[in-house]
Amino acid sequence: MMAVNRLFRTCPSTGLVYHEAAEKLIRWNAVAGVVSLLVGGILALLVTLTRWPAVHLLPADWFYLVLTAHGLDMLVFWIIFFEIAVLYFAAAVLLKCRLATPRIAWVAFWLMILGAIINNVAVFRGDSSVMFTSYAPMGAHPAFYLGLILFAVGALVACFVFFGTLVIAKSERTYTGSVPLVTFGAVTAAIIAVFTIASGAIILIPTFLWSLGLVAHIDSLMYRTVWWAFGHSSQQINVAAHVSVWYAIAGVVFGAKPMSEKVSRTAFFLYICFLQLASAHHLLADPGLTSNWKIFNTSYAMYLAVLASMVHGLTVPGAIEVAQREKGYNRGLFEWLRKAPWSHPSFSAMFLSLIGFGFLGGISGVMMGTEQLNLIIHNTIYVPGHFHATVVIGTTLAFMGLTYFLIPTLFRREMMFPGMAKWQPYVFGLGMMSFSLFMMGAGTLGVPRRHWDMTFAGNALGYEFPGTAYLMMGIMGISGIAAIIGGIMYLLITVGSVFLGKKIATPDFKYVAAKDGVAPKPAPQPAFGASGHGASIGMAGFVAPGTFVLALVFLTSFILYYFVNWKYLSTVWPLS
Amino acid sequence: MNTAQDHSEDVTEEPIPAMQQILDNPFLLLFIGIAMPTVLYIVWGVMEIVGIPVAK
Numbered sequence: 315m316m317a318v319n320r321l322f323r324t325c326p327s328t329g330l331v332y333h334e335a336a337e338k339l340i341r342w343n344a345v346a347g348v349v350s351l352l353v354g355g356i357l358a359l360l361v362t363l364t365r366w367p368a369v370h371l372l373p374a375d376w377f378y379l380v381l382t383a384h385g386l387d388m389l390v391f392w393i394i395f396f397e398i399a400v401l402y403f404a405a406a407v408l409l410k411c412r413l414a415t416p417r418i419a420w421v422a423f424w425l426m427i428l429g430a431i432i433n434n435v436a437v438f439r440g441d442s443s444v445m446f447t448s449y450a451p452m453g454a455h456p457a458f459y460l461g462l463i464l465f466a467v468g469a470l471v472a473c474f475v476f477f478g479t480l481v482i483a484k485s486e487r488t489y490t491g492s493v494p495l496v497t498f499g500a501v502t503a504a505i506i507a508v509f510t511i512a513s514g515a516i517i518l519i520p521t522f523l524w525s526l527g528l529v530a531h532i533d534s535l536m537y538r539t540v541w542w543a544f545g546h547s548s549q550q551i552n553v554a555a556h557v558s559v560w561y562a563i564a565g566v567v568f569g570a571k572p573m574s575e576k577v578s579r580t581a582f583f584l585y586i587c588f589l590q591l592a593s594a595h596h597l598l599a600d601p602g603l604t605s606n607w608k609i610f611n612t613s614y615a616m617y618l619a620v621l622a623s624m625v626h627g628l629t630v631p632g633a634i635e636v637a638q639r640e641k642g643y644n645r646g647l648f649e650w651l652r653k654a655p656w657s658h659p660s661f662s663a664m665f666l667s668l669i670g671f672g673f674l675g676g677i678s679g680v681m682m683g684t685e686q687l688n689l690i691i692h693n694t695i696y697v698p699g700h701f702h703a704t705v706v707i708g709t710t711l712a713f714m715g716l717t718y719f720l721i722p723t724l725f726r727r728e729m730m731f732p733g734m735a736k737w738q739p740y741v742f743g744l745g746m747m748s749f750s751l752f753m754m755g756a757g758t759l760g761v762p763r764r765h766w767d768m769t770f771a772g773n774a775l776g777y778e779f780p781g782t783a784y785l786m787m788g789i790m791g792i793s794g795i796a797a798i799i800g801g802i803m804y805l806l807i808t809v810g811s812v813f814l815g816k817k818i819a820t821p822d823f824k825y826v827a828a829k830d831g832v833a834p835k836p837a838p839q840p841a842f843g844a845s846g847h848g849a850s851i852g853m854a855g856f857v858a859p860g861t862f863v864l865a866l867v868f869l870t871s872f873i874l875y876y877f878v879n880w881k882y883l884s885t886v887w888p889l890s
Numbered sequence: 891m892n893t894a895q896d897h898s899e900d901v902t903e904e905p906i907p908a909m910q911q912i913l914d915n916p917f918l919l920l921f922i923g924i925a926m927p928t929v930l931y932i933v934w935g936v937m938e939i940v941g942i943p944v945a946k
């Protein structure tokens with residue numbers, strides 16, 4: 315019988331318990347993610363400098379190649395490698411448990427690496443510039459699909475290592491009661507990941523066979539419908555993962571506890587049931603599907619997932635507010651926010667992620683998910699504006715914030731360039747907010763997405779956009795450069811710290827063999843508000859009045875923007 | 891044995907609410923999280939596409 319690795323170490327500064335095998339896998343997955351981010355970031359610079367009309371850097375063939383690689387390296391490889399690291403962290407570290415089947419986890423990791431390399435090679439060969447979506451009948455080299463399939467299989471195996479770890483933690487009783495909320499969020503992300511990857515397999519395997527000539531025909535509408543169950547749901551894994559990271563950072567930086575575990579868990583449950591259905595908004599302009607299917611999936615069902623996001627958007631800052639008020643920052647509506655540690659990069663990254671995801675990504679997502687309003691912006695640059703707000707500001711920035719926490723505890727290195735780290739989330743986050751906002755502005759004026767040349771120079775059917783559209787694309791370019799500088803700062807800090815940073819001296823550092831057994835029962839926690847603090851903090855009967863006001867500002871913005879777009883629709887499509 | 895003692899303590903604790911039991915079961919959640927979008931998005935969508943009359 316194979317010996318089970320039961321070596322653990324305890325981080326002296328955080329008290330987190332690391333299983334030796336899990337720790338290595340978390341590190342390697344995180345590093346692989348950051349390498350993908352580096353490649354994707356260089357490509358982002360080239361894409362930005364081409365879509366900035368005054369620069370227009372690359373020729374058309376290179377632009378489509380670079381855009382394809384940028385989409386895959388960022389939306390698939392960077393994000394999913396880092397998410398696997400988050401899943402292992404949420405299971406093995408937070409549950410103080412050994413990782414299930416580390417050898418299989420390594421097989422999963424190397425499958426993902428192999429898949430990512432094969433896919434990148436296929437794209438850089440130059441005959442697979444089919445974009446992230448790779449819509450059939452536009453064909454790529456078979457290696458393109460093979461790389462994606464291998465990566466997806468690896469990620470799927472990694473998800474089941476995560477579920478296996480949950481089983482071990484329960485059977486060895488390393489925790490009692492329910493799993494922590496952050497782990498529950500990771501469960502949500504893993505569930506969405508399984509659906510996502512299975513959908514990818516359903517459509518990519520026949521497409522791979524088609525690229526080899528073994529299947530005669532791929533129906534384009536069928537491809538689009540099933541592919542988006544993979545393509546959009548892969549971004550929903552991010553949502554569940556980065557919301558978990560928000561809760562984790564609120565807990566780490568402030569010692570904040572969720573305002574209501576029950577409400578937060580129910581919100582994650584709504585994600586499990588409904589979040590993936592939002593994939594349908596990519597097909598709102600497709601003629602083959604009925605309005606029943608479109609409206610059910612993008613409106614009735616998607617709104618329940620939106621409700622869940624609004625719950626998280628309320629409870630995370632609410633928990634921070636309560637923690638801050640309990641520390642004495644209890645004056646007025648916003649003293650808790652003014653006195654927040656704005657120079658702590660984990661906090662500033664998390665808070666900017668939350669604001670950007672909600673105000674820019676969330677509101678625009680609901681607008682795009684409305685069948686009629688979708689017509690205004692379908693296939694325009696508004697769409698990448700929306701998903702840069704959700705995936706880059708929401709997910710990437712949250713993951714950046716988590717990295718600043720992980721460098722000392724996971725890699726046992728002091729953070730290099732701490733002064734730069736204070737500014738990094740602002741340069742990246744604010745740059746990306748402006749980038750997304752002006753993309754959405756230009757998209758509202760009809761500027762197409764994925765198009766090499768918005769002037770349509772030399773085309774038989776030209777179109778002249780107003781000067782405002784060019785101005786917005788120019789500001790988008792400048793903002794994109796700012797965000798890329800923020801990304802370079804992040805890479806300098808993280809790569810420098812991990813490989814060259816001063817080792818944190820822990821004289822009594824060692825891995826200790828632990829037998830499986832019963833974890834000590836946690837001390838009973840006082841119910842929220844019953845500690846005596848609950849009654850003495852807040853205003854007018856609210857324990858978190860500042861968050862309540864912020865939520866009202868959000869709702870007002872939401873309603874105004876939504877109805878402004880209905881008004882706009884009536885002007886672009888005159889019926890009288 | 892501690893474990894036996896713990897089990898006897900568990901027996902006397904309040905019953906776990908049904909919703910919490912659902913949320914504490916990751917494999918039930920996995921089933922729900924796959925079944926719902928598979929039925930509502932993929933199966934329903936594919937049925938609609940298959941039902942489109944073929945052009946003659």
